[in-house]
Amino acid sequence: MKNYHNHQSMHFKHISLVVNNLKQSLHFYHEVLGFSYHIKDNKAELYAGQNDLVTLIEDPHVKKTMDVYGLYHVAFLLPSKKAFANLLNRLFMHQYQASSLTDHGVSVAIYLDDPDGNGIEIYIDKDETLWPRIDGSLQMYTKGYPLDDIMNHKDESTIETIDTHTIIGHLHFYVPSIDEARSFYVDLLGFTETQLFMNSALFISDNGYHHHLGLNTWLRQARLRAEHEPGLQSYSLYLPKVAFERLSLKLKGKMLDINHLKDPLGHSIDIITNKSE
Template identity: 35%
Template sequence: MTIDLTRRTLLQLAGATSLAAAAAAAARAEGTPQGGEPTYASRTPMRVGMVTLRVKNLDVVADYYRDVLGLTVMERSATSAKLGTGGIALLVLEARPEAATEPRNAAGLYHTAFLMPTRKDLARWLVHAASHRVQLSGFADHLVSESVYLDDPEGNGIEVYADRDPSQWQWSEGSVKMATDELNIPDLLSLTNPRVSDYPKAPDGLRIGHMHLRVGDLAQAESFYHGTVGLDPTRRRNGASFLSSGRYHHHLGMNVWQSQGAGRRDDSTTGLAWFSLVTEKQELLAAQEERLRKGGAQVTALANGVEAVDPWGTRVRLIKV
């Protein structure tokens, strides 16, 4: 497929008049391994596993993640769809045709961030998105990573990004330097042929690099996800907090930009059902479960771990793999 991919085209898809405007649009949302190695985000003691969303129109949303992100439909029925890549499940969609749409000022999902294995993969995907006229909501350089933002057909936020090499991340007193600068689109596109779409499917190494949640109170969220779940703070600024395992820049982002003071979520609405944090360390899982139970959190035993509920009703599964 031959396409005319220019900066102007990408700005039009992002609904922006300049790269600065596109970066500003991404501001509220928040490197390159060689060969087939897991990304840094997947080599840490804990990492994000998968996410489950409740959706009104299963077919439309499943087709979107298949066609736009290139995920493979691994299982599909009248009531659910499981999608992933390289044989790894990343996303489950549960049909809730009668559900009301979760308000954007409620606690819940801000975006699911899909991490490309390499910067070239991100470039290839961007050409693919532009060639299919996918509506974008912003793009930005975060210093630790380069990101493109969009929404699925039901308004669930998505980030598609590639990390810079961890050796380029700047740490100071336990805090990593991040920003929302203009994305250098010409430099990114120099890695591929911008006139030919060369992205037949998601690369096998694609993973969910991080989750970003809307919460009602940052201090309360930090108490749960740091004090109880065990993720370490990496940055806090402008109504947002970032946490990670193993000095990744963040496996979890949380903000109160739209949701300050939000109460408990309504499980009968669309949106995030649950997401998982996985570990290979049994002792880490055991310590998490002990802290959760001592802290009075709502905990449910699973075959390979536990499911806990955060202060706003968002469910997180802590899984041993």
């Protein structure tokens, strides 16, 4: 299968989450999901192998909130059915509540929440030759998926940690407006639309992936996340060199600095590239 998360594609590399209790969060991310970690002061870096994927920032004053625009879920992409089966087995052993398996046509996923209510998706991709299309257009859907098809690949000898090739496959945000989101993430950043569902959920990507980012308006009468609330604070977005240079020119025309960029939801964006491409 084609790699949609390499130097040729825009993709998310890392996120920073504000949490209430670092010890409680590490029980979930390390003991349950299997990430390794390194603690410094009030922060913990979460790793899958050498991949630095998440920074947890402890703020004991934050409390769970409802109806806030921002992170719907961060989706961790696993490389194989075996890796998925081993992670599911960890969830079963810890009796951690999660959704049943979901078939999206392009992928198979489960959904759960961390202790602060941050949405987590764990998924594997199907081969792109199996992705459902109508007249060439992607048509993702939501159906059930048989658990045995995944669990038959379980390997008891490799369930101590999350697979070392795990990456951030995509992010999904609650937004107040699809049009406003399209203006920023498509027109400015340069993502391409892949599917619009009922004018309430927009999926966008780079280089032909099913989606690197989902955007939905399923929250009504919500508000932006306040500074001292749990949730997504920032994320790192990789851009190929040409896309980086194109965005730099757009931002200069708008008197904006690529090194101090925020999205419409207030998240800080760390734009990174490989200038030696």
